[in-house]
Amino acid sequence: xxxLEAARFAPSAMNAQPWRFVYAHRDTPEFExxxxxLIEFNAxxxxxxxxxxxxxxxxxxxxxxxxxxxxxxxxxxAGAAWMSLALQAHMLGYHAHAxxxxxxxxxxxxxxxxxxxxxxxxVAIGTRGDKDALPERLQSREGPSPRKPLSExxxxxxxxA
Numbered sequence: 001x002x003x004l005e006a007a008r009f010a011p012s013a014m015n016a017q018p019w020r021f022v023y024a025h026r027d028t029p030e031f032e033x034x035x036x037x038l039i040e041f042n043a044x045x046x047x048x049x050x051x052x053x054x055x056x057x058x059x060x061x062x063x064x065x066x067x068x069x070x071x072x073x074x075x076x077x078a079g080a081a082w083m084s085l086a087l088q089a090h091m092l093g094y095h096a097h098a099x100x101x102x103x104x105x106x107x108x109x110x111x112x113x114x115x116x117x118x119x120x121x122x123v124a125i126g127t128r129g130d131k132d133a134l135p136e137r138l139q140s141r142e143g144p145s146p147r148k149p150l151s152e153x154x155x156x157x158x159x160x161a
Contacts (some may be wrong), residue, residue: 003125004053005097006088010081018058018074019081022111026126027049037107038122042099045134049124050094054107055082056117068116078120089125097124 004021012018024030026049034052035043046052057078061071082098089096099122107119153160 002092003085005089005093007081007085010026010077010084012077012080013071013073016058016061016070016071016074016077018061019078019123020056020058020113020117022056023051023053034112034122037103037110038099039101039103042101042122042124046097046099046122046124047065048126048133049097050125050126050130053085053123054102054111055085055112055120057120057122058117060081060116075120082121082123085123092128094125095128098122099124 004023004085006019007019008017010019014143022034024034026047026107031052034054035047037054055078057074058146059071059074061074063069086096086098101121103124107113107122108115108117111118152161
């Protein structure tokens, strides 16, 4: 709960806090529900995590007049919550791994999520295991991912396509 509490305090435009979390600890029926909404590739290893979390964001915001309007920074705000979650997990000695490989439609249905929300990512939280316990095709992926050079993603006064 400390990890989710850190995410709860992430900054948010207009303090809308558009994020919602569905979480479960391993060896519970709730964990199996979350795991069932992972693509096979992620399920191969993420089912060994201590906990799974799905992060949803609300695509709309209610105006002062009660009107539902598009909330353009919902995903950005949910991303801030994810980063707060990941940093808190790290501070507690855990590893948090975000996964875009989720069965979005299935998760929306299984958790009865209103259409005004979108599933952003699944997150596996736990301690790192021995990479030799992974299927061979996953072992080589255990290391830092390469990053694009800054010159490919940042431009001084110009957009870099």
